[in-house]
Amino acid sequence: xxxxxxxxxxxxxxxxxxxxxxxxxxxxxxxxxxxxxxxxxxxxxxxxxxxxxxxxxxxxxxxxxxxxxxxxxxxxxxxxxxxxxxxxxxxxxxxxxxxxxxxxxxxxxxxxxxxxxxxxxxxxxxxxxxxxxxxxxxxxxxxxxxxxxxxxxxxxxxxxxxxxxxxxxxxxxxxxxxxxxxxxxxxxxxxxxxxxxxxxxxxxxxxxxxxxxxxx
Amino acid sequence: xxxxxxxxxxxxxxxxxxxxxxxxxxxxxxxxxxxxxxxxxxxxxxxxxxxxxxxxxxxxxxxxxxxxxxxxxxxxxxxxxxxxxxxxxxxxxxxxxxxxxxxxxxxxxxxxxxxxxxxxxxxxxxxxxxxxxxxxxxxxxxxxxxxxxxxxxxxxxxxxxxxxxxxxxxxxxxxxxxxxxxxxxxxxxxxxxxxxxxxxxxxxxxxxxxxxxxxx
Amino acid sequence: xxxxxxxxxxxxxxxxxxxxxxxxxxxxxxxxxxxxxxxxxxxxxxxxxxxxxxxxxxxxxxxxxxxxxxxxxxxxxxxxxxxxxxxxxxxxxxxxxxxxxxxxxxxxxxxxxxxxxxxxxxxxxxxxxxxxxxxxxxxxxxxxxxxxxxxxxxxxxxxxxxxxxxxxxxxxxxxxxxxxxxxxxxxxxxxxxxxxxxxxxxxxxxxxxxxxxxxx
Amino acid sequence: xxxxxxxxxxxxxxxxxxxxxxxxxxxxxxxxxxxxxxxxxxxxxxxxxxxxxxxxxxxxxxxxxxxxxxxxxxxxxxxxxxxxxxxxxxxxxxxxxxxxxxxxxxxxxxxxxxxxxxxxxxxxxxxxxxxxxxxxxxxxxxxxxxxxxxxxxxxxxxxxxxxxxxxxxxxxxxxxxxxxxxxxxxxxxxxxxxxxxxxxxxxxxxxxxxxxxxxx
DNA sequence: TATGAATGAGAATTCATTCAT
DNA sequence: TATGAATGAATTCTCATTCAT
Numbered sequence: 001x002x003x004x005x006x007x008x009x010x011x012x013x014x015x016x017x018x019x020x021x022x023x024x025x026x027x028x029x030x031x032x033x034x035x036x037x038x039x040x041x042x043x044x045x046x047x048x049x050x051x052x053x054x055x056x057x058x059x060x061x062x063x064x065x066x067x068x069x070x071x072x073x074x075x076x077x078x079x080x081x082x083x084x085x086x087x088x089x090x091x092x093x094x095x096x097x098x099x100x101x102x103x104x105x106x107x108x109x110x111x112x113x114x115x116x117x118x119x120x121x122x123x124x125x126x127x128x129x130x131x132x133x134x135x136x137x138x139x140x141x142x143x144x145x146x147x148x149x150x151x152x153x154x155x156x157x158x159x160x161x162x163x164x165x166x167x168x169x170x171x172x173x174x175x176x177x178x179x180x181x182x183x184x185x186x187x188x189x190x191x192x193x194x195x196x197x198x199x200x201x202x203x204x205x206x207x208x209x210x211x212x213x214x215x216x
Numbered sequence: 217x218x219x220x221x222x223x224x225x226x227x228x229x230x231x232x233x234x235x236x237x238x239x240x241x242x243x244x245x246x247x248x249x250x251x252x253x254x255x256x257x258x259x260x261x262x263x264x265x266x267x268x269x270x271x272x273x274x275x276x277x278x279x280x281x282x283x284x285x286x287x288x289x290x291x292x293x294x295x296x297x298x299x300x301x302x303x304x305x306x307x308x309x310x311x312x313x314x315x316x317x318x319x320x321x322x323x324x325x326x327x328x329x330x331x332x333x334x335x336x337x338x339x340x341x342x343x344x345x346x347x348x349x350x351x352x353x354x355x356x357x358x359x360x361x362x363x364x365x366x367x368x369x370x371x372x373x374x375x376x377x378x379x380x381x382x383x384x385x386x387x388x389x390x391x392x393x394x395x396x397x398x399x400x401x402x403x404x405x406x407x408x409x410x411x412x413x414x415x416x417x418x419x420x421x422x423x424x425x426x427x428x429x430x431x432x
Numbered sequence: 433x434x435x436x437x438x439x440x441x442x443x444x445x446x447x448x449x450x451x452x453x454x455x456x457x458x459x460x461x462x463x464x465x466x467x468x469x470x471x472x473x474x475x476x477x478x479x480x481x482x483x484x485x486x487x488x489x490x491x492x493x494x495x496x497x498x499x500x501x502x503x504x505x506x507x508x509x510x511x512x513x514x515x516x517x518x519x520x521x522x523x524x525x526x527x528x529x530x531x532x533x534x535x536x537x538x539x540x541x542x543x544x545x546x547x548x549x550x551x552x553x554x555x556x557x558x559x560x561x562x563x564x565x566x567x568x569x570x571x572x573x574x575x576x577x578x579x580x581x582x583x584x585x586x587x588x589x590x591x592x593x594x595x596x597x598x599x600x601x602x603x604x605x606x607x608x609x610x611x612x613x614x615x616x617x618x619x620x621x622x623x624x625x626x627x628x629x630x631x632x633x634x635x636x637x638x639x640x641x642x643x644x645x646x647x648x
Numbered sequence: 649x650x651x652x653x654x655x656x657x658x659x660x661x662x663x664x665x666x667x668x669x670x671x672x673x674x675x676x677x678x679x680x681x682x683x684x685x686x687x688x689x690x691x692x693x694x695x696x697x698x699x700x701x702x703x704x705x706x707x708x709x710x711x712x713x714x715x716x717x718x719x720x721x722x723x724x725x726x727x728x729x730x731x732x733x734x735x736x737x738x739x740x741x742x743x744x745x746x747x748x749x750x751x752x753x754x755x756x757x758x759x760x761x762x763x764x765x766x767x768x769x770x771x772x773x774x775x776x777x778x779x780x781x782x783x784x785x786x787x788x789x790x791x792x793x794x795x796x797x798x799x800x801x802x803x804x805x806x807x808x809x810x811x812x813x814x815x816x817x818x819x820x821x822x823x824x825x826x827x828x829x830x831x832x833x834x835x836x837x838x839x840x841x842x843x844x845x846x847x848x849x850x851x852x853x854x855x856x857x858x859x860x861x862x863x864x
Numbered sequence: 865t866a867t868g869a870a871t872g873a874g875a876a877t878t879c880a881t882t883c884a885t
Numbered sequence: 886t887a888t889g890a891a892t893g894a895a896t897t898c899t900c901a902t903t904c905a906t
Contacts, residue, residue: 041881053881053889120397120398133403175388182343231869448889470685483891608824609816644856688901700902
């Protein structure tokens with residue numbers, strides 16, 4: 001039946017790719033929910049609705065699967081960052097946009113945060129082993145440096161700001177709030193995940209970052 | 217001396233307590249290094265130099281052991297925070313001191329960061345189940361609020377600063393840098409853990425936080 | 433023959449089924465010999481000549497394995513009971529045949545007795561949880577009732593005999609002798625398991641039961 | 649305080665004896681509820697409200713504790729049987745009384761049934777090792793033989809009845825009903841443990857046994 | 865007599881992974 | 886490409902028992 005149609009090879013390829021993607025998403029969710037140590041290959045197969053053996057067929061083992069998931073996650077955020085086109089905006093707007101983007105991305109992709117945590121728990125060896133690690137090296141720091149320089153030149157920004165430090169700060173302001181919201185909520189008894197709380201946090205972040213960079 | 221004295225019963229007590237503390241420290245290290253899912257009860261016993269069975273004797277199971285470790289870690293940082301005596305200092309100094317303390321504590325207690333990560337991965341259920349959770353609720357936010365208020369009144373600080381937001385920001389600036397240093401280093405190709413890098417980060421944090429709070 | 437035919441998939445199926453049956457028999461023997469509490473999963477695997485993991489693969493855990501064994505045992509005796517075709521015999525012969533069958537079945541299936549003991553020690557929760565419990569409800573009581581009624585009508589049997597009471601009595605007469613033969617032997621110093629003793633017991637049982645049911 | 653009173657040695661002895669009895673009762677309940685394999689020394693200590701070490705002090709190990717429990721149980725039923733004074737009654741009354749006693753004893757001492765089951769599961773090796781085993785050998789069979797003989801002589805009983813067979817039958821009629829009531833109830837869907845059901849069973853038992861022994 | 869601390873051997877169960885088709 | 890069957894090495898947890906006082 002299907003053997004007689006010429007589209008088979010392509011279809012098979014597409015099926016193969018689709019299977020890999022299904023596995024990748026299932027794995028991402030499982031790793032995000034349980035961490036690398038707590039993730040179960042059985043559950044990944046179940047989530048994917050595919051045979052467990054297939055995971056090994058495509059990804060060799062749990063470690064390499066995690067690595068693939070991690071690469072995927074990085075590639076995704078990098079692509080979105082590229083879409084920002086910060087250099088098309090005036091420096092202050094660009095910076096504000098970066099802060100907003102970072103906040104919103106973390107908010108909408110909580111799995112990214114836990115994946116990062118897992119990666120760091122394992123001392124980022126999955127990135128070190130990744131041949132694509134360099135591709136993950138975002139041009140964002142360079143772009144941010146250019147934004148800061150332009151701002152300094154047009155007099156709106158102070159000078160002497162290290163773009164890497166600034167980037168880490170922007171990320172940290174969003175990350176800690178979202179990644180640790182469970183312990184924070186438990187201890188301070190305040191729900192940090194309401195829409196109102198979210199918008200207050202974003203305002204706060206903008207004030208802190210722009211207050212630091214803007215001249216007077 | 218103690219061998220001939222009636223302190224023997226006490227020593228027995230002390231042994232039990234010492235064993236529990238030894239287990240607690242070993243568990244803290246193991247959980248910090250491998251996360252809750254990756255930690256091994258065998259290794260904890262080995263680290264403690266005690267029989268594995270004893271862990272169950274004192275802590276029932278892995279979950280409750282983790283909970284005890286977490287409570288312990290929180291109690292420790294809360295005690296240190298209390299020592300800061302921020303209200304004895306003038307507001308600007310107090311704030312700077314809090315930033316420095318936070319940075320140094322995280323730097324010297326990397327296990328605290330990974331324990332927090334694990335706790336959050338499990339949605340802080342170990343804190344939720346802890347009857348001491350409330351005691352962990354540090355008076356720090358209230359103290360910080362008082363510092364901010366004093367600064368506002370004496371004209372050095374701006375008004376309208378939410379102490380919880382500020383605390384989360386201070387923590388976040390330190391936390392992200394240290395907790396994620398492996399992925400950051402891997403991706404940006406810069407060693408963030410040299411003494412020089414550390415002192416630069418602390419300077420940056422102070423500038424950001426004080427720049428935000430100080431008037432003009 | 434089968435190796436060259438398209439029955440291969442079937443063989444695979446048969447392997448799974450065969451493995452499950454092998455496990456079931458090994459488990460039955462182990463449970464019969466040591467009770468539920470004393471049975472060892474390791475030994476079951478060894479008896480079956482299969483990997484221990486496979487037991488969990490097919491039966492989830494020890495409890496469900498026991499349940500499966502119990503269902504199996506009941507199904508088996510019920511099938512044999514059905515073969516008796518008591519309604520094809522005249523009442524007295526039918527009753528005698530039931531007594532003989534019960535005695536012989538218990539004698540030849542000592543594992544059935546200990547399985548029942550284990551099941552009762554656990555308050556029959558394995559049957560309560562069994563969805564097939566009702567299927568195990570043999571039509572024997574109804575059949576026996578019919579036999580008793582026919583005997584009453586043709587004047588050989590007395591009336592007013594509760595078939596359930598009678599069934600329990602028949603079973604009890606055989607069960608206690610065989611199930612408790614070790615303590616009985618130890619205490620009364622008489623070997624109850626010689627062929628002669630067996631045939632004497634069966635005679636006694638027939639006399640008791642038929643003496644009770646037969647008119648004068 | 650207590651060291652100065654002369655009653656101390658006695659008191660201590662009495663305490664020792666009391667402790668042993670407490671342990672014995674706790675053990676009996678635990679073994680009855682869970683069987684030998686399922687019983688837990690920890691739970692026995694807990695039930696007794698005494699330190700676990702003390703059990704070993706008095707009973708050496710689990711096996712010997714079980715043996716002691718078993719001996720105790722046998723001694724108890726034998727004492728009660730002796731109280732029956734069957735030889736003071738006329739044969740028919742004596743036999744009826746034995747049936748009633750057996751039923752009631754099993755009904756009021758369900759632990760005896762499960763202890764017997766455990767003992768038999770272990771092939772009565774605890775009785776074989778017991779030096780008191782012979783003492784457990786009840787004179788009941790001899791007594792029952794005498795009752796039967798008297799009945800035969802006075803023309804109320806048939807001859808040729810083996811007292812051991814009869815005793816096993818009496819016990820079996822009660823035992824199976826009570827010991828297996830959980831599986832019987834589950835399968836036949838009839839509650840066998842109501843007072844009404846109990847009295848019906850006892851009537852049935854008397855009819856069966858006396859119907860068998862009484863002439864015509 | 866009595867007890868809390870400690871232990872080694874084992875027991876159920878889990879998990880990543882491979883086999884065979 | 887896809888899958889159900891099978892496995893060995895852990896892993897958590899349990900249990901009877903002993904130590905030390």
